[in-house]
Amino acid sequence: MKNFILVLLLAFSLPAFADSTVETAGESAKTAPDTLKAIQRHFKTNYPHIKGDAFVDGAMNFSRGSKQYNKMWTDRMHDDFDQPESYAVAMAAGKKLWETPFANGKTFASCFSNGGKGAAAEYPKVDASGKVVTFENALNECLVANNEKPLEYGNMKTMGAMSIVARGLSDGYRIKMKVSSEAEKAAFERGKAIFYTRVGKLEQACAHCHIKHAGNIARTEELSPVIGQAAHFPVFRPNKATADLEVVTLHKRYEGCQKNTLVEKPIKPGSTESNDLEYFHTYISNGMPLSTGVFRK
């Protein structure tokens, strides 16, 4: 009788065990610094040629083709005659949003020290209530504090363009996050759990593609390493339908990744989950220089 109950209990609990494991570098590490070290060790062992800031170049570290394709679009972005329309439109829209004074006469620059220079490198952080505050949250807080309407986090024409220009003021500043308080540790763990948990009908975790299989090819593209990713968003990405580029913020990319793994309700830009994931994700790029508005496929 006892054995029978044990077998039944085991049968019920087995699926729960099976779902929680990805067995990828960093998953079993207990603290934030140990997680980062384990992930860095993984890439040092498997891809010793990628060193330091080169991680920000993502998949370009894995193939010449990827590098050449990137160079082609980057050259076009900075060529006055051959510039993709969407690039010019987004940069102009972002600049206008950043510079145009509010109804009260103040501008975004008044909300940040140093006129916004280096401000993005101070985010994400954890507030007194334990919630993660991203740079985009701070932009919206600035709007609300000046009696303006906040921007929609999922709108790439407003928030996306705005983020590219505002974050661009911090290009070259390095990510220097510290996870030391209890609230920060809790936020890190929440983000980490999202990163290592299998989701969607495909039952894949972020860690599968961007740690375990980073450097492998999925259809035509090398999968980029998790280190460096958070440093270069928002990006300009090719859009198949328009044959042009589109702005994609980090949160928009999270949503896209989750759609690809057939998640029924993908995490939305600006959601608590996306913020928590950004907190973990940015910490893994600690030490990397911010490089906003670059081309990434």
Next chain:
Amino acid sequence: MKKIIFLSILGALILQGCNTPATSVAAAKPGATPQAATAPVEVKKEVKPIEMDALKIMTNPNIGNCTACHALPNKPEIVAGDIGPPFTDMKHRFPDLAKLNAAISDQRALSSQTIMPPFGRNKILTPEQIDAVAKYIYQY
């Protein structure tokens, strides 16, 4: 005590059985109009024919997308990834075709750490589609 534990487990099992499709419940209700309840749903859903061409199932990103991870060395013109092993030497690797079917259906049951999606268990492909794909790659 033993009885209580046994009964509670039995209860849980019975409750699991209660998860019957809502449509059958609605149809069984006296006075309910099944046509009115089901008609708008049918209009909304555009029924696409289920793709049965193995190569199309394997290469279409919205169907099986097998080639995103597995190469087909006998069809080098198909752009493919390298996350999983290439489709070659299949008869040697899977002497039993049924085992190949099982692997496509739920590779995680065989190797829990795999990145390979459970195409059958999560109903990404129909059993017939899985059969077609298994038979197709079995020739290589």
